[in-house]
Amino acid sequence: MPAITRLDSGPRMSQAVIHNGIVYLAGQVGNPGEDVAQQTRTALSEVDRLLALAGTDKTRILSAQVWLADVTTVAQMNAVWDAWVPQGHTPARATGESKLVAPDYLVEVIVTAALP
Amino acid sequence: MPAITRLDSGPRMSQAVIHNGIVYLAGQVGNPGEDVAQQTRTALSEVDRLLALAGTDKTRILSAQVWLADVTTVAQMNAVWDAWVPQGHTPARATGESKLVAPDYLVEVIVTAALP
Amino acid sequence: MPAITRLDSGPRMSQAVIHNGIVYLAGQVGNPGEDVAQQTRTALSEVDRLLALAGTDKTRILSAQVWLADVTTVAQMNAVWDAWVPQGHTPARATGESKLVAPDYLVEVIVTAALP
Numbered sequence: 001m002p003a004i005t006r007l008d009s010g011p012r013m014s015q016a017v018i019h020n021g022i023v024y025l026a027g028q029v030g031n032p033g034e035d036v037a038q039q040t041r042t043a044l045s046e047v048d049r050l051l052a053l054a055g056t057d058k059t060r061i062l063s064a065q066v067w068l069a070d071v072t073t074v075a076q077m078n079a080v081w082d083a084w085v086p087q088g089h090t091p092a093r094a095t096g097e098s099k100l101v102a103p104d105y106l107v108e109v110i111v112t113a114a115l116p
Numbered sequence: 117m118p119a120i121t122r123l124d125s126g127p128r129m130s131q132a133v134i135h136n137g138i139v140y141l142a143g144q145v146g147n148p149g150e151d152v153a154q155q156t157r158t159a160l161s162e163v164d165r166l167l168a169l170a171g172t173d174k175t176r177i178l179s180a181q182v183w184l185a186d187v188t189t190v191a192q193m194n195a196v197w198d199a200w201v202p203q204g205h206t207p208a209r210a211t212g213e214s215k216l217v218a219p220d221y222l223v224e225v226i227v228t229a230a231l232p
Numbered sequence: 233m234p235a236i237t238r239l240d241s242g243p244r245m246s247q248a249v250i251h252n253g254i255v256y257l258a259g260q261v262g263n264p265g266e267d268v269a270q271q272t273r274t275a276l277s278e279v280d281r282l283l284a285l286a287g288t289d290k291t292r293i294l295s296a297q298v299w300l301a302d303v304t305t306v307a308q309m310n311a312v313w314d315a316w317v318p319q320g321h322t323p324a325r326a327t328g329e330s331k332l333v334a335p336d337y338l339v340e341v342i343v344t345a346a347l348p
Contacts, residue, residue: 002137004176004178006205006206009204011201011206012197012201012206013201013206013207013208014207015208017178017179017208019138019178020137020138020230020252021252022251022252024207026208026210062256063256067210071332078244081244082243082244085243085244085245087243088241089236090243091245091246091249092246092248092256092257092258093245093258094259094340095259096259096299096331096332096333097331097332098183099187099213100212100213101190101211101212108212110210112179112256114236118346120346122320125322126322127322128310128325129296129322129323131324133294133295133323133324136254140324141324142324142325143326143327143328183326183328214299214329215328216329217303217306217327224328226326
């Protein structure tokens with residue numbers, strides 16, 4: 001029975017869950033008031049922080065979903081993504097429009113990564 | 117070659133698929149005519165039923181997505197979720213708006229869990 | 233440390249990522265100008281091609297998400313899906329509405345499958 005380790009665990013969700021060599025991250029968002037590019041930067045920073053907490057990093061991301069409150073902002077998100085994603089280690093990704101839990105949130109990034 | 121076991125398997129989809137110690141659930145919904153809180157209760161009941169069928173339970177959920185037909189109903193969904201999710205065992209979660217396959221469906225819950 | 237293998241890997245994403253006996257596919261879409269049935273056929277063809285590249289096939293799909301730009305087209309998508317999905321091997325599936333990265337894209341299919 002492989003153990004389950006929950007990180008930054010709250011009463012509603014955990015920000016990261018580790019099981020059998022994989023870490024599953026909760027959807028990461030930016031800060032209200034930031035534009036979509038800056039929210040993407042903030043969300044990806046949180047991804048980096050949680051991956052580090054789990055003992056891995058962005059070179060080991062397996063899959064990602066990107067949800068945009070307004071999909072016509074995809075180019076702004078992609079510009080930040082493209083500067084962040086490690087070349088030679090790009091994950092499988094899907095991107096679509098989904099309004100988020102508060103109208104101030106413009107982007108949410110959901111990541112699954114392998115541990116080393 | 118780890119076996120794949122499919123539960124409640126129909127011609128379009130299976131409600132649960134087990135492989136290598138993980139169970140992947142199909143999106144679970146409530147009943148048309150119920151409000152979003154009651155549909156959340158029904159969907160989470162189905163999650164419980166399918167996890168039991170797979171030999172596990174809600175303390176071993178790794179990740180979840182919650183899709184709301186109208187994301188402004190998130191508080192009603194969360195009230196039901198918060199009463200249901202086992203403290204100390206909360207999964208990674210992402211929540212967004214997605215209209216569902218019939219206008220009567222207000223919420224869909226997608227869960228991945230570990231077997232014991 | 234299980235290796236990660238990335239297939240059809242570009243600077244933004246990889247079309248398939250293999251790790252520990254699982255292949256994660258990027259969201260597959262059809263061609264602009266096609267109707268939703270034909271875009272579904274094209275996307276599922278790409279799924280077949282990527283699964284073959286990974287050394288597996290559609291009888292070993294674990295889970296799928298289907299995102300429709302207009303969820304009222306679900307019946308057209310399902311007709312193509314039902315003809316394609318192998319009986320006795322249907323995956324866990326969730327279907328919802330999500331506008332896609334260009335208005336010409338009508339459907340996106342996201343698949344996770346087991347290797348043999």
